[in-house]
Amino acid sequence: MKTVLKNGRILDPSQDIDLIGSLVIEHDQVVEYGKKVDERGAVEVYDCTNLWITPGLVDPHVHLREPGEEHRETIVSGTQSAAAGGFTTICCMPNTNPALDTPSLIDFIMDKAASPEAGGVFVAPVGALTVGNDGTRLTDLAALKKAGIVAASDEEHPIQDSAVMTRAMETCLQFDIPIMAHCDDTSLSAGASMNEGAYSAMLGLKGMPRSAEEIMVMRNCLLSLHTGCQLHIMRVSTWGAVEMIRQAKYLGAPVTCEICPHHFSLTEEAIGEFNPLFKTTPPLRTSLDVDMLIEGLRDGTIDCIASDHSPYANYEVQVPFEEAPFGMVGLESVVGVTLTNLTHKGVLSPLETIRKLSSAPAQILRLEAGSLKPGETPVAQVCVIDPEVTWQFDVTKTFSKGKNSPFQGMPLKGKVVLTICGNEIYRDARFDARRLAGVG
Amino acid sequence: MSRHLLGIRHLDREDIEELLGLSKDFKKKVLEGRPIANGKAPVVGLLFFEGSTRTRVSFEQAATYLGYRVSNFASGASSMSKGETLKDTILTLRYERLEALVMRHRSSGSASFAARYFGGPVLNAGDGQHEHPTQALGDALTILERKGSLEGLTVAIVGDVAHSRVARSNAWLLSKMGADVRFVGPRTLIPGNVSMLPGTVYYDLAAGVDGADVVICLRLQRERMEDGQLSSVNEYRRLYQINRHTLRYANPGCLVMHPGPLNRGVEVDDMAADGDASAISQQIENGIFVRMAALYWAFQDPPAKPAKASAKAAVQTGKARRKKS
Numbered sequence: 001m002k003t004v005l006k007n008g009r010i011l012d013p014s015q016d017i018d019l020i021g022s023l024v025i026e027h028d029q030v031v032e033y034g035k036k037v038d039e040r041g042a043v044e045v046y047d048c049t050n051l052w053i054t055p056g057l058v059d060p061h062v063h064l065r066e067p068g069e070e071h072r073e074t075i076v077s078g079t080q081s082a083a084a085g086g087f088t089t090i091c092c093m094p095n096t097n098p099a100l101d102t103p104s105l106i107d108f109i110m111d112k113a114a115s116p117e118a119g120g121v122f123v124a125p126v127g128a129l130t131v132g133n134d135g136t137r138l139t140d141l142a143a144l145k146k147a148g149i150v151a152a153s154d155e156e157h158p159i160q161d162s163a164v165m166t167r168a169m170e171t172c173l174q175f176d177i178p179i180m181a182h183c184d185d186t187s188l189s190a191g192a193s194m195n196e197g198a199y200s201a202m203l204g205l206k207g208m209p210r211s212a213e214e215i216m217v218m219r220n221c222l223l224s225l226h227t228g229c230q231l232h233i234m235r236v237s238t239w240g241a242v243e244m245i246r247q248a249k250y251l252g253a254p255v256t257c258e259i260c261p262h263h264f265s266l267t268e269e270a271i272g273e274f275n276p277l278f279k280t281t282p283p284l285r286t287s288l289d290v291d292m293l294i295e296g297l298r299d300g301t302i303d304c305i306a307s308d309h310s311p312y313a314n315y316e317v318q319v320p321f322e323e324a325p326f327g328m329v330g331l332e333s334v335v336g337v338t339l340t341n342l343t344h345k346g347v348l349s350p351l352e353t354i355r356k357l358s359s360a361p362a363q364i365l366r367l368e369a370g371s372l373k374p375g376e377t378p379v380a381q382v383c384v385i386d387p388e389v390t391w392q393f394d395v396t397k398t399f400s401k402g403k404n405s406p407f408q409g410m411p412l413k414g415k416v417v418l419t420i421c422g423n424e425i426y427r428d429a430r431f432d433a434r435r436l437a438g439v440g
Numbered sequence: 441m442s443r444h445l446l447g448i449r450h451l452d453r454e455d456i457e458e459l460l461g462l463s464k465d466f467k468k469k470v471l472e473g474r475p476i477a478n479g480k481a482p483v484v485g486l487l488f489f490e491g492s493t494r495t496r497v498s499f500e501q502a503a504t505y506l507g508y509r510v511s512n513f514a515s516g517a518s519s520m521s522k523g524e525t526l527k528d529t530i531l532t533l534r535y536e537r538l539e540a541l542v543m544r545h546r547s548s549g550s551a552s553f554a555a556r557y558f559g560g561p562v563l564n565a566g567d568g569q570h571e572h573p574t575q576a577l578g579d580a581l582t583i584l585e586r587k588g589s590l591e592g593l594t595v596a597i598v599g600d601v602a603h604s605r606v607a608r609s610n611a612w613l614l615s616k617m618g619a620d621v622r623f624v625g626p627r628t629l630i631p632g633n634v635s636m637l638p639g640t641v642y643y644d645l646a647a648g649v650d651g652a653d654v655v656i657c658l659r660l661q662r663e664r665m666e667d668g669q670l671s672s673v674n675e676y677r678r679l680y681q682i683n684r685h686t687l688r689y690a691n692p693g694c695l696v697m698h699p700g701p702l703n704r705g706v707e708v709d710d711m712a713a714d715g716d717a718s719a720i721s722q723q724i725e726n727g728i729f730v731r732m733a734a735l736y737w738a739f740q741d742p743p744a745k746p747a748k749a750s751a752k753a754a755v756q757t758g759k760a761r762r763k764k765s
Binding site for chain 1: 449525526527545547548549550552553567568569570571602603605608631632633634635636637
């Protein structure tokens, strides 16, 4: 079957392409794109005027919760949510129960993700760095790599012992595995539930000092610099962390980092009267941090955007603030929030926006994704975005099992209307009217 | 309609004046033996998840004087110990047709959480390290009785400010009523950023107490030593104890207050706790009358006010002031 996406704005950051034209998909592959394409024999032709045609988006940081926490999310529901968010490749985190610390668990993830009822996106597992994320004993990283992990991480249980982290880096360097690190000195942040500062003092909540994040960012950057191991720092939230990563890059350390939409969109003030939907780690910080994070996005210190999609059951979130878990869902709001708060405010151009959402994370984790170039990806991975449509985010209508979103009810500008990963895996009703009659 | 008493931060000056006025009326009636019951006898649930003797007894006494009925829940005996969530416990009490809920819980923000699910008024009897509004009201009534007014007084709150709900509630109340509030204590026990709290910070006791009309001592919890936030009890005693020597810096007739329970000989010595300047026993007694006022007030319709975000406005009265000493 031949499909033509016609007269859209084609944005392919992997080739620095930004042009108005059409894109042709045939036999699950992108076959050509450009100002003038061969439409003969097309079964489906869609008018994409004023829409963006981009590579399928790539999310380096998603919690699918399976195995063990299926009441929060499953591989099926999580991948469906990803498809609706415009993603065609996602990395799933190893802090499941049990942790993803053996090859058989990696096989399990890949099988489930490939099942017909799943959302049809590629799932690239991130393996546990230590057994059971215990922070002491390294997993069999070579075997995990062979099973298909694209990176290793201890996620929410960051390795505290610098000697263990050094050995982890040396091992990962040997087997060419990037380390994804959540940076938190838990001796400083234990028992805390929000940013340490004026609001935590007012609300009587124990605060996480910014130094808890920055100490670990600095340590991990130094270990990366000295071992040569590729390091990807997850969800930066403070201006100090961005500054340290900037310095590490300047020194030549193989370091990259990501930011979550909530960290560049919200501040600690949003917690208001103890609203647990705004509880996350690292915590929402201050407007100064947001300004400096945006500067980091602009100057390229922050490489990519990740949802840190962290679904929970309602009953887990409907508890007093201090007892609530950390994290929020994100897959289906990333594009809207990013376009609203970055692109439409002139922080990032459309091409740079899409770079941080697709080709940059694909390059960091060496995924076959994030490009429209024919043959570059196993099957066509394409996302169509309506950048101008205004809509209200309604988490009750999302595919994810988790409904814990801080963006509930928020007016957003920009929405995914079509996702293709080989086949069409998501279509917004708004896109139906784009079908051109009489062709085919 | 009814209203919650979740914290002093959420009240404006008129609310506080109304509550203190009611407290005075109730105190007068009780001391004169005049009848108070007004025909209504709502059932008030007392839900205490944290150990408390004085606050619970005080609420029970207040309800008794008002002719309200009380239903007691202790956390150990409740279904919470069987794994029920707090939300379900609150909903159960709602459908048991309790008409008001007095709650103490270890978690900051738990009172506003309860108010989200309980239909009637919720009165915060202490939520974590956030607020303890009826304690502050009792303290304010005591200061009013002894000093005649709150306006223009200098009040030093001394000790573990960072972990104290009493400190927060008192600071909000006294500053909203025109007093000058100071937070005095070691750096490890004062929040690093007090720009959203109404008070000036002093790390030196003599400077902090200098010219004070009232000193409120906070209880020093032993776990602060275990956490390494204090080196030793002796060190704290030497640097921050309220006694006749340190009180010499204060204004003559300076009141000594303490929310209890006291660590005698640590944050306050016998002379200060039992001397003429002490208002500690009066604080306890006044606790009953302000809780009568709070229970009564909670069942009244709030007066029509011009629309404004009162919590927001209140927050903005907190000023960034920090003094090096």
